[in-house]
Amino acid sequence: MPDKTVLIVDDEPKMQRVLEIMLKQMGHRPLLAGNGLEALEQIEAHAVDLVVSDLQMPQMNGLQLLEALRGQDSDLPFIMITAYGTVESAVEAMKHGACDYIIRPFDVEQVELSITRALELGRVQRENRFLKSEVSKGWGEFVGQSAAMRQVYEHIGQVARGKTNVLLVGETGTGKELAARAIHQASPRKDALFVPINCAAIPADILESELFGHTKGAFTGAVKDRMGKFELAGGGTIFLDEITEMPMPLQAKLLRVLQEGVVERLGSNRPMEVDVRVIAATNRNPREAIADGKLREDLYYRIQVFTVELPPLRQRLEDIPSLAGHFLDKHSAKLGYPVPDIAPAALACLQRYPWPGNVRELENVMERAVVLSGGEHVDVRHLPLEIAEHAPYAAGGNAAPAPADPAGLALDPAVEALEREFIGRALEQTGGNKTRAARLLEISERTLWYKLKKYGLS
Known part of the structure; x- marks a missing residue:
């Protein structure tokens, strides 16, 4: 776990120096503070991974510093150093959220072990915070057994086991992020x-900082060091959409x-090694993107070692019944309705x-249908007009009613009759x-x- 930032808080210069040398030998970056107030300033200015603090200090002691951090809802790992005669204070520190304490005089190996454990705890806490934010998105699962999807499953199984970079190609809403998650979950990096x-959702002037991080003062508004997404994904997978x-x-x-295999934070010239698998995605034809000056050709050859194409929904219509049922189940449970047929x-x-928005559009339509039907029975009237217009008029009682005199197969009168019907139902x-x-x-x-006004309904 190399190159972490550890804040040493101690009013004795000799002790600061001992810990500073130890941390550098371990491959970490030490920061120094002489008391708790200085430590809070350092934490405000830098992305600190661990605090190692003496207990007895002027102005603000170690316990007061710990209480101040926990009062700010900070779960920053904290190690307390205390003399042999004040073990009770160390126990008190543990009650306030310190992850360990060290009694002076200490053994170097013991301190190194404690620091390593604390940094690992910090990594786990950071991942848990990130995962909690991700869980709310509802990752879902692939649904469908069409020939097109069986080929996707086969490709995911083939590429998941290695470290190969992957390029996912498909229209918007075809499930490229779902495929990327499936590759990650089936890999040794799971x-x-x-x-x-999402490279399209983040302004260009912010994207570099999001990816690689930045140091304090790297640009206006950079008030402290910040970890980038590549560092956060260390040992795992980063998905670069669009x-x-x-x-x-x-x-x-x-x-x-x-x-x-190295990144540099914006404003820094210190390269940091990263072990990250890259999965990229685009809704454009990569060759056309290269021709249009939107994608570097050399980058394309790096990321397209293995390409997986996600089929549009119009090419897998046989999967629609199972997809519709899946989304009705999902959103009925979420909204508290019975599952409708x-x-x-x-x-x-x-x-x-034709589903221009693909599976994502179908999911939205099914969620809307659950609400409109009240969880009882989804029929044509619960679908958006542009979809209901595709109703099979010969299908019987469940279809939308045909106009009284449809004038043969004339389309305009049929559409007008359907619009009148749906507008009337909506007003009702x-x-x-x-x-x-x-x-x-x-x-x-x-x-x-x-x-x-057109139909004389006002």
Whole structure:
């Protein structure tokens, strides 16, 4: 666990020097403070991984420093150093959240062991905080047994076992992050972190700091050292989504990381070794992205050692029934509704729609259907208009009603009749509230007013 920042808090220069030399020999970066107040200033300015503090100091002693940190909801690992005659104070420190204490005079090997244990505890705490934030996203699982998906499963199984960089290619909403997580979970790195970062969602001037970290003063607003995502993912996997949106100068720095296995925080010239597997993804054709100047060709060859293509939903329509059922189960449980069944006509609509938003769009539609149906029975009227327009009119009672005189196969009269039907149902469900009706229909209130006037319903 090399190159961690350890704050030594002691008012005796000789003791500071002893611990400083020891930490440097262990491969760590020492910071120094003469008392608790100075220590708080150092912690405010730097990304500290561990505090090793003497108990007896002027102005603010070690126990007061520990209490101040815990009062700030900081779980920063803390080791207390105390003289033999004040063991009771060390026990008190443990009650306040210190992870260990050392009695002076101490054995060097004992101190090194204590520091190593404390840093490992800090790593576990940091990972737990990160994982708690990730759990709320609902990772889910792949659903579907179409030929296209069976090939995806096969490729994931083949590439997961090694260290090979992977490129995932697919339209938005096809499950590229889900595939990246599946590769990580099936790999020897599964016990370390999976760290996703969306290159398109982070402003270009912030992305470098997010990836590689920064030092205090590296730019305006950098008030303390900060760890980057590559450091956080050490021993695990980093997922770079929409990599073609990464600025070209930053792609050059990423190429160096892949070639040399080192990162440098922004504002620092200290290279740090990292052991990270990179999985990248794009919703563009990589060759076209290279031609358009959106992706470096040399970086492409580094990340596409193994490419997995995620099929769009329109190419795996046979998976829609199982996907729809999965999402109805998921969102009924989340929203506290009974799990509804789905009418054959509604299912037929889903399988006739082209799904530009792919699986992500289908999930949103199913969540909406759970709410509108109240968890009882999902039929065509619970689907958005653009999907309900694909209703099979010959399907029987579960289909949306056909116009009284459809004029043969003329499309416009059929669509108008369906719009009237859905607008009427929306107004009925909302008690005539046009704002809520427009929200149910997923159109603007202005569009609803226009259609009400057009169809003489106002």
